[in-house]
Amino acid sequence: MEQNRIVRVDMTAKTITEEAAPERYRFLGGRALTAQLLLDETDPRVHPLSREAKLFIAPGLLGGTAVTTSGRTSFGFKSPLTGGTKEANVGGQLGHRLARLGIKAIVVDGASDDGWYRLDIDNEGIRLAKADDLAGRSNYDLHAELVGEAVLTRAAATIGPPGELRLASASVAVTDPEGRPSRHAARGGPGAVMGAKGLKAIVVDDAGAPRIVHGERRDDFRKEVTKFSKVVLEDPRTHNLSRTGTAGVVKFVNRDNVQSMPTRNHRHGTWAYADSISGQAIDELSQERGGKMAPCMAGCIIKCAILFNDANGQHVTSAFEFESIALLGSNLEIGPADAVAELDRMCDDIGLDTIEVGNAIGVAMEAGVLDWGDWEGTKKLLEEIRAGTPLGRIIGNGTEHVARTYGIDRVPVVKGQGLPAWEPRTLKGMGVTYSTSPQGADHTAGMVTARGATTETLIKQSRHEQLVMMAIDSVGVCQFSNALPADMAQFVGHRFDIDWDDETVLKMARTAIDAEREFNRRAGFDREDDRLPRWLLEEALPLPDGPSAFDIPGEELDKVWG
Ligand code: SF4
Incomplete structure (x- = not known):
């Protein structure tokens, strides 16, 4: 079987x-590959939901290998939320399976005009079939049916109703090791793009797939895997x-001198009840409830x-993460953990980006539209999506769309995409990244x-971290492995019998960032898009040593990419 395949699915x-895969893509994977394919194959001016706008899906360069956390998958597309380049990166069981089946990328083109389809990929071949029943x-419900008992070899990537409706906050849900749809390629609306193609589900089964073929440096690769795993475990x-989990940061970011717990639509950086949604509170509940x-x-x-159970020991949600806890919790003044866990479960089930x-x-x-802290009202809104x-579609189309509908001018977005929890007024380096990342x-x-x-220093750090994250997303490992460019160079070098060093890794990352920026430029973005909304410059947060707003001038931000 060809180990380096690009699979093209024409939905029309x-x-x-x-x-x-052409030679020029050989050492690109994950985000670097989808960024380059997007630039090479999609007109940046097309409507993101049009039949001409392609969806690219790619495991990382290390997908299918024994490197810990190396099974991540990139979904690349023109975003219906930002209007620019987008990569939504997801864990779960999909990436390793695609890589083991020798698939470097899937390119979904065109659009169905006769209902819904599913794409099945296994060792026997690739098939497109009608799926109106889904x-x-x-x-x-979808993952229980499509994966079910076959979870040891099978994974699905599906859209829920918002994806079918092409709403800009629609995610693609990916199966986790328990067979649940808890991992999401969420940011920027990949679910809407998949829905616009008429593709409801991708089901990948790697039963019988050949092992990944390593070259002459196979033993070096294995030694490096062992060494790296030891470093990760001792960190x-x-x-x-x-x-x-990531929820462990809640107590820290809620401190008076950090103020990075978004509260009341990012009006405050601390929430009096944050302890009720902290990692420690969740840990205590988990120990009681199994x-x-x-x-x-x-x-x-x-x-x-975090696999979170209710008071009866029944599973509620998985991957109960800081960003979801902050945006669905403190930002809406909703707690305690049980209440937010139910919202998180609903977003996973419906198919929505929690941020x-x-x-x-x-x-x-x-x-x-509803009161602060209105948990029942929030659940009702999610059900409306x-x-x-009509109201569900307004909310499901994202932050900027809601603001426009209701005449709100204090909008927490950059390049049209909603703000994560990390606060750019007190952690100004995050503001540099939000401003200057091609991703919004x-x-x-x-x-x-x-x-x-x-x-x-912040400008330099943001540039470096953006390059490292591009590299991490391209080799397909998780950011929490804290892999350094030198680690990635070793793995890629041994895996493909080539000589890479940390400089090669960072150069590859810079070329990929440039591809993303070039796509945005051709889509009509300019320097003024590399800015935070004005209210983040005007509304200071009250740190103990004085008020803090985002105050890094535009000409400094422009130095990130030169
Ligand atoms: S560290 Fe967490 S997010 Fe990363 S691969 Fe492991 S479980 Fe997934």
Whole structure:
């Protein structure tokens, strides 16, 4: 079997073709590959939901290997939310399976004009089949049917009702190791793009797939895997993540001198009831109720995913993460953990980006559509999105859309995408990343949480972290592995029998960022798009040593990419 295949699915003609990946894509994977394919194959001016706008799906360069956390998958597309380049990166069981079946990328083109389809990929071949029976169904039900008992070899990527309705906050749900749809390619609306193609589900089964073929440096590769795993396991950051997941940061970011717990549509940086949604509170409940920490993919030794149970010990949600807890919790003044867990479960089931929908509902609360802290009202709104009512469609189309509908001018977005929890007024390096990333407001584009650093340092750190994250998303490992460019160079070098060093890795990342920026430029973006909304410059947060707003000037931000 060809180990380096690009699979092209034409949803208009209902044809599938395969080709060996061209040499120029050989050492690109994940985000770098989808960014380059998007630039090479999609007119940046097309409507993101048109039949000409392609969807690219790619495992990382290390997908299918034994490197811990290396099974992540990139979904690349023109975003219906930002109007620019987008990559939504997801864990779960999909990436390893695609890689083991020798698939470097799937390119979905065209659009069905005769109902819904599913794409099945296994060792026997690739088939497109009618799937109108799946239409209207939500993710938990879908994954139970499409994956079910075959979870050891099978994974699905599905859209829920918002994807079918092409709403801009629609995600693509990916199966986790328990067979649940808890991992989401969420940011920027990949579910809407998949829905616009008429593709309801992709089901990948790697039973009988050949092992990944390594070259002459196979033993070096194995040694490097063992060494790296040891480093990851001994890292104190791993210990924290394994105990309380990303939710473990709640108490820290809620402190008076950090103020990065978005509250009341980002009006405040601390919430009086944050302890009720903290990682420690969740950990205590988990110990009482039989919850657990788990990997989101086979082979992850960090296991940061919280599997959260209710008081009867019944599963409520998985991957109960800080961003979801903050945007659906404190930002809406909703707690305690049980209440937010139910909202998280609903978003996974319906197929929504928790960050985008948390911001969108925050703006709706600001507009008086419902009260702050209205948990029942929030659940009703999510059900309206599922049902596709007019109000549900407004909320499901994202933060900016809600603001426009209700005449709100204080909008928590950058390049049209909702703000993550990490606060750019107190953690100004995050503001540099949100401003200058081609992805819009995206904390995973480059975390810079240093406080008190000079502007020059923050600019340098943001540039470096954005490059490292591009590399991480391209080799397909998880950011929580804390892989360094030198680690990635070793793995890619041994895997493909080539000589890479950290400079090669960073150069590849820079070329990929340039491809994303070039796509945005051709789509009509300019320097003024690399800015935060004005209210973040005007509304200071009251840190103990004085008020803090985002105050890094535009000409400094322009230095990130030169
Ligand atoms: S560290 Fe967490 S997010 Fe990363 S691969 Fe493991 S479980 Fe998934």
